[in-house]
Amino acid sequence: MDVSLVDRGTAPEQPVRGRPRSEAVERAIIEGTMKLLEEGVPLAEISIERIARTAGVGKATIYRRWSGKEALFVDVLRAAEPDDPELPGTSMRDDLVVLLDTLRRRGLANRSSAILHNVHAQMKSSPKIWAAYHSSVIAPRRRMGLEVLRRGEENGELRPGLDLELVNDIFVGPMLVRTVLRPDADLTDEDLAERIVDTLLDGLRPVS
Amino acid sequence: MDVSLVDRGTAPEQPVRGRPRSEAVERAIIEGTMKLLEEGVPLAEISIERIARTAGVGKATIYRRWSGKEALFVDVLRAAEPDDPELPGTSMRDDLVVLLDTLRRRGLANRSSAILHNVHAQMKSSPKIWAAYHSSVIAPRRRMGLEVLRRGEENGELRPGLDLELVNDIFVGPMLVRTVLRPDADLTDEDLAERIVDTLLDGLRPVS
Incomplete structure (x- = not known):
C-alpha cells in the first residue's frame, strides 16, 4: 500500500x-x-x-x-493491491511462479479488504473504470506474461511452436479461477503457484 | 433452448x-x-x-x-443456454474435450444473447440468484469434471497422485478465462477445447 x-x-x-x-x-x-x-x-x-x-x-x-474519476479509482486500487512483482529472471519457470503468486496475493488482499472487494465488484458495471483498469493493470500484466513465455521458448524451457497466447491463459487460468470465479477457494497455500506451474510443465499424462 | x-x-x-x-x-x-x-x-x-x-x-x-424467483431465473438461464453435454465416455481425454467445448459454446451463447449476458451480469449482484445458479449449474458441472478425472486416474490416463481439484481448475481455467474474464477473446475456434486438453496432457516442456 x-x-x-x-x-x-x-x-x-x-x-x-x-x-x-x-x-x-x-x-x-x-x-x-x-x-x-x-x-x-x-x-x-x-x-x-x-x-x-x-x-x-x-x-x-x-x-x-x-x-x-476513472483514472483516479484505478490508482486507488493499485495503491491498495500488492505491488507488481520484480521478476527474478533466473528462468521462465521461476518468473511464472512469481507472476502467479502475485495473482494469488492480490486475490487474498481483495478478499480481506472490503474496499478492494467492493471496488472490484462495482468496477465491472462501469465500462469506463473497467477500461481504465484493463489498460493500466490487466493489459501490462498480460504483456509481461507473454514476454516471460517468449524468453522461455527462446531458451528451450518451453516446447517450441506453441500458441503463446493460449499458453498464457493456461498458466493464469487456474489461479484466476480461484481468485476471481470461486470466492470460496483456499488461497492461503503458499505453494499453489509453484504447484500449478510445475504441474503444467510436467503435463498430466503418466510418465511412460 | x-x-x-x-x-x-x-x-x-x-x-x-x-x-x-x-x-x-x-x-x-x-x-x-x-x-x-x-x-x-x-x-x-x-x-x-x-x-x-x-x-x-x-x-x-x-x-x-x-x-x-431465484429458482425460476436459474431455469430460464438453463433453458437459454446450450444443454448439458452427453459425455462420450470413450476416454477421459474425449470427455474433457466435450466438457470444455460446452463451456465454449455457452460463452458464445452468452455473448450473442442480450438476455443471457444481462442476466449473468445482474446475477452476480444478487447473492440469492447466484447461490441458486451455483448449486444447480456450477456445482454439478464441477462434480462431473471431477468424476471424469477420477475415471482417468483409475484407467491410467492421468498421472497418479495429482490434486484432482487443482487438475479440474487447470482444465477449465483457460476456457473460463476466455469465456468469462476476457470478453474480447475469440471463441469461434471449434478446436479450442481439443487444443487445451491435449496441450495440458502433453505438458509444456520440450519433449526430451
Whole structure:
C-alpha cells in the first residue's frame, strides 16, 4: 500500500512529478478516496468534488494529476493491491511462479479488504473504470506474461511452436479461477503457484 | 433452448411432472420471463406477479413449480443456454474435450444473447440468484469434471497422485478465462477445447 509508488499509467500525457510535496498531495487524494470507499459510499456517488472536499484540496489539484474519476479509482486500487512483482529472471519457470503468486496475493488482499472487494465488484458495471483498469493493470500484466513465455521458448524451457497466447491463459487460468470465479477457494497455500506451474510443465499424462 | 428439458433441480422436493399440459404451462412461464428480460426489465423489477401476468397464469401456478424467483431465473438461464453435454465416455481425454467445448459454446451463447449476458451480469449482484445458479449449474458441472478425472486416474490416463481439484481448475481455467474474464477473446475456434486438453496432457516442456 505504498502510495508513493503509484504512477499515472492511465494518463501518460501528464509529466510524472516526483517532488515530495506533490507526493504528499497525491497520498492525501488517494487516501481521501479510500476513506469514502471505507464509509461505504458507492463509486457512482463519489465525485471529484467530494474527493477534493475529503482530501482538503481543490478540484483543480486533482484534475492536474488525473484525467478523471476513472483514472483516479484505478490508482486507488493499485495503491491498495500488492505491488507488481520484480521478476527474478533466473528462468521462465521461476518468473511464472512469481507472476502467479502475485495473482494469488492480490486475490487474498481483495478478499480481506472490503474496499478492494467492493471496488472490484462495482468496477465491472462501469465500462469506463473497467477500461481504465484493463489498460493500466490487466493489459501490462498480460504483456509481461507473454514476454516471460517468449524468453522461455527462446531458451528451450518451453516446447517450441506453441500458441503463446493460449499458453498464457493456461498458466493464469487456474489461479484466476480461484481468485476471481470461486470466492470460496483456499488461497492461503503458499505453494499453489509453484504447484500449478510445475504441474503444467510436467503435463498430466503418466510418465511412460 | 428446449424448454421441455428444463428440470427443477433447484426445487428437488417437488415431484417432476411430465404431463404435456404441465410442460406447456412451464414453457409459457419461462417464455414470459424471457419476454420481460428481452424488453430490458431489470431482474430486480421482475416479480412473480408480473411474470404471472405476462404468462397468463396465476401466481399459485408458478409457486407450485418453483420455490421463488431465484429458482425460476436459474431455469430460464438453463433453458437459454446450450444443454448439458452427453459425455462420450470413450476416454477421459474425449470427455474433457466435450466438457470444455460446452463451456465454449455457452460463452458464445452468452455473448450473442442480450438476455443471457444481462442476466449473468445482474446475477452476480444478487447473492440469492447466484447461490441458486451455483448449486444447480456450477456445482454439478464441477462434480462431473471431477468424476471424469477420477475415471482417468483409475484407467491410467492421468498421472497418479495429482490434486484432482487443482487438475479440474487447470482444465477449465483457460476456457473460463476466455469465456468469462476476457470478453474480447475469440471463441469461434471449434478446436479450442481439443487444443487445451491435449496441450495440458502433453505438458509444456520440450519433449526430451
